[in-house]
Amino acid sequence: MTATTSQHSSTEAADTPDERALIARCRRGDAAAWDELFERYYDPVGRFVFQYSPAFTREDVEEITQEVFLAIVRNIDSFRGNSAFQTWIFRIAINKARDFIQHKSAAKRGKGMEHVPLDVSNPNNGTPLEIPSPASGPDEALISKEEMVMLRQAVDRLSDPCREIIELRYFGDLSYEELAATLNLNPKTVSSRLSKCLDRLEEIARPLFAGEKTRPFSV
Amino acid sequence: MDTGPTNHNIENRLRAYVARRRHEAGARFVMPPDTRHFLQTEVDRKYRSKEPRAMRPTTLFAWLGLKPVWMTATAVVAIGLVAFLVRLSWEPHRMHDLAKAEQKVRPPQSAPAPASAAQTLSAPATTSVGAPPVETARLAESNQDTLATPRQSVAASALDRKVAGLSQRFVQTQSGQVQADQSQLSQQTRNVLEDFQIELANGKLRVLDSDGSVYEAAVAAVDHTVAESSSQIAHRSAAQPSPQTAGAPPAETASAPTAARFGARARMQAEKGLASQTSVAPDTLFSNAIPFVALGTNRTLNQSVAIHGRIVLPQEHGQQIKRQSDLIASDPATLKALLQNATVQGRVVIDASNQFELNATPR
Numbered sequence: 301m302t303a304t305t306s307q308h309s310s311t312e313a314a315d316t317p318d319e320r321a322l323i324a325r326c327r328r329g330d331a332a333a334w335d336e337l338f339e340r341y342y343d344p345v346g347r348f349v350f351q352y353s354p355a356f357t358r359e360d361v362e363e364i365t366q367e368v369f370l371a372i373v374r375n376i377d378s379f380r381g382n383s384a385f386q387t388w389i390f391r392i393a394i395n396k397a398r399d400f401i402q403h404k405s406a407a408k409r410g411k412g413m414e415h416v417p418l419d420v421s422n423p424n425n426g427t428p429l430e431i432p433s434p435a436s437g438p439d440e441a442l443i444s445k446e447e448m449v450m451l452r453q454a455v456d457r458l459s460d461p462c463r464e465i466i467e468l469r470y471f472g473d474l475s476y477e478e479l480a481a482t483l484n485l486n487p488k489t490v491s492s493r494l495s496k497c498l499d500r501l502e503e504i505a506r507p508l509f510a511g512e513k514t515r516p517f518s519v
Numbered sequence: 520m521d522t523g524p525t526n527h528n529i530e531n532r533l534r535a536y537v538a539r540r541r542h543e544a545g546a547r548f549v550m551p552p553d554t555r556h557f558l559q560t561e562v563d564r565k566y567r568s569k570e571p572r573a574m575r576p577t578t579l580f581a582w583l584g585l586k587p588v589w590m591t592a593t594a595v596v597a598i599g600l601v602a603f604l605v606r607l608s609w610e611p612h613r614m615h616d617l618a619k620a621e622q623k624v625r626p627p628q629s630a631p632a633p634a635s636a637a638q639t640l641s642a643p644a645t646t647s648v649g650a651p652p653v654e655t656a657r658l659a660e661s662n663q664d665t666l667a668t669p670r671q672s673v674a675a676s677a678l679d680r681k682v683a684g685l686s687q688r689f690v691q692t693q694s695g696q697v698q699a700d701q702s703q704l705s706q707q708t709r710n711v712l713e714d715f716q717i718e719l720a721n722g723k724l725r726v727l728d729s730d731g732s733v734y735e736a737a738v739a740a741v742d743h744t745v746a747e748s749s750s751q752i753a754h755r756s757a758a759q760p761s762p763q764t765a766g767a768p769p770a771e772t773a774s775a776p777t778a779a780r781f782g783a784r785a786r787m788q789a790e791k792g793l794a795s796q797t798s799v800a801p802d803t804l805f806s807n808a809i810p811f812v813a814l815g816t817n818r819t820l821n822q823s824v825a826i827h828g829r830i831v832l833p834q835e836h837g838q839q840i841k842r843q844s845d846l847i848a849s850d851p852a853t854l855k856a857l858l859q860n861a862t863v864q865g866r867v868v869i870d871a872s873n874q875f876e877l878n879a880t881p882r
Binding site: 328331335338339342346347351354358361366370373443447451452454466470471495498499501502505 | 527528529530532533534535536537539540541543544547548549550551554555557558559561562563565566567
C-alpha cells in the first residue's frame with residue numbers, strides 16, 4: 301500500500317507552517333510557489349480521482365485533475381483553513397469528478413455501460429500502464445471489476461452528505477478528526493453518521509450484488 | 520485507516536475497491552508540461568489583474584475612457600466651462616448696452632462736454648490726466664451694479680482702480696462725525712460717506728462711496744443759488760450764463776438725469792433736499808464754494824441717499840472759480856490743485872429719515 305502511505309502522509313502534512321507559507325506565496329502570485337503546489341498535490345489528487353470511479357482512465361484523471369487545479373488557482377483565496385488544504389482539494393476533486401461523469405454519461409447516453417479500457421499506455425512515457433492481472437495481487441481477489449462498478453453505482457445513489465463522508469473517509473483516507481474538521485462536525489457525530497451511511501450503502505448495494513457469485517465477504 | 524475491521528460487509532467491499540484502484544493507478548501521477556503551462560498562464564492572468572491599476576498605464580486609459588461616472592463628470596465640467604466663457608463674452612456686451620441705454624435717457628444738457636471738459640480731475644497719487652473715457656467709468660459702474668453688495672474694504676480698493684477720470688478721495692473728519700447724531704445712526708448708516716471719492720467728468724459730479732454706491736450729481740451753478748450774495752450776482756451778471764443751467768432751477772438740473780434712473784422717490788428726495796438746503800442752511804454758501812446735489816441709492820442700506828453738499832475751494836483758488844463753467848474750463852493742473860485742497864461740506868439725507876452733517880477733507 302505505497303500509494304496509501306503517500307496519500308496519508310500528504311494529509312498529515314496539511315496545516316504545517318511550510319504548507320501555510322506555500323499557500324501564502326501562492327496567494328501573492330508567486331509562480332514558483334504554484335509550481336511547488338502543483339508538484340506536491342498533483343499525485344495525491346490524481347490518485348484520489350482515479351479511485352473515485354472504476355471507469356476513469358489516466359487520461360480522464362488528467363483531464364479532471366487539470367480542472368481541479370484550475371479551480372484551485374481561481375479559488376485559493378476562498379480557502380479559510382478550516383480543514384487541511386488537501387482535504388479542501390479533495391472536495392473540489394469530488395465535484396469535478398462528478399461533473400465529469402455527468403458530462404460523459406450525458407454524451408454517451410443510450411450507449412449502454414461504458415467499457416473500461418485496460419490497454420491504455422502512460423501518456424508521460426508511452427509505457428504500458430501498470431495494470432495488474434486478475435491474479436497479480438491480494439486485493440484483486442477480493443473484488444471484481446463488475447463489483448467495483450456496482451459499488452460505485454451504490455455510492456452514487458447515497459445522499460450527498462453520506463456520499464461525501466464515505467468518499468472522504470475511504471478514497472481520501474481522512475481520519476475521524478479530519479472529517480470532523482472538514483465537515484464541521486463533532487468526531488462522535490462523524491462516527492455515528494459514517495456508521496449510518498454505511499448501513500444505507502449496504503442496503504442500496506445488497507440488491508445490486510444479489511446476482512453476483514458468492515464472494516468471501518458476501519452475505 | 521485508523522479504524523480496525525468493522526462488521527460492515529460494505530465497508531470491506533469499499534476497502535477492497537480502494538485497494539484495487541490504488542493498485543491499478545500504477546505509477547505516480549505527474550502533471551503534463553502543457554497542463555503546467557496552462558495553469559501557470561492562468562496564475563499569471565489572475566494575479567496580474569490584481570496588480571494596482573496605477574502600475575498599468577493601459578488601465579488608466581481604459582478607466583478614463585470607459586467609466587461612465589468619469590465621462591459624466593468630464594461632460595459637466597466641459598459644459599460649465601463653455602457656459603463660463605459664454606458669460607464672459609456676454610458681459611461686456613451687456614455693460615455696453617447698459618451704457619448706451621443710459622446715454623439715451625440722458626437729456627441734451629448732459630451731452631458730452633467739450634474736449635477740455637472731458638479731462639477729469641485726479642488725485643496725483645492715483646490717477647493720470649490721460650484717463651480712460653467716461654463711458655469706461657460707466658461700464659465700471661454698471662459692472663458694480665451687477666454685483667451683490669460688496670464688502671466695503673474690497674469696494675474701497677476697487678473704487679480707486681475703477682474711477683475713470685480725475686478724482687479726489689475724501690474722508691469724513693472727526694468733527695463731522697461728532698456733528699452727526701451718532702446715537703440715532705446705525706453702524707451701517709455711519710459708514711455712509713465715511714470714505715468717498717468725488718469725480719468730475721463731462722460736467723457731471725459723481726460721489727462714489729466706499730461700498731460701491733454711486734451718487735450722481737450735477738454741479739449747481741453758483742449764480743442760480745437763492746442765497747447767493749449780491750456781489751456775486753453782480754459779478755455773474757457780467758459774465759456769460761452757463762448754457763447748461765440757464766433758465767432751469769438747480770433742482771431740475773440735478774434731478775433730471777437722475778430721476779430717470781432712480782425714479783420718482785429719488786426725485787422727491789432731491790427736491791426735498793434742495794428745499795432743505797435753501798431753507799435750513801442759507802449761510803452755507805460761500806463765494807469759494809461750489810454747491811451740488813447728489814442722489815443715489817446706498818447699496819449697503821438699499822436706501823436712497825441725497826447729498827446736499829458743496830465743494831469748498833481754497834481761498835486763493837476759490838476766487839477764480841465762480842461758476843461751473845469756470846470749473847470745467849480750468850486746466851487739469853488747476854483742477855487737481857483745487858480738489859487736493861478742497862473740503863466737502865453739507866448734509867446727507869438717508870431715506871428722508873436720517874441725516875447727518877458732512878465735513879470731509881482730502882485724503
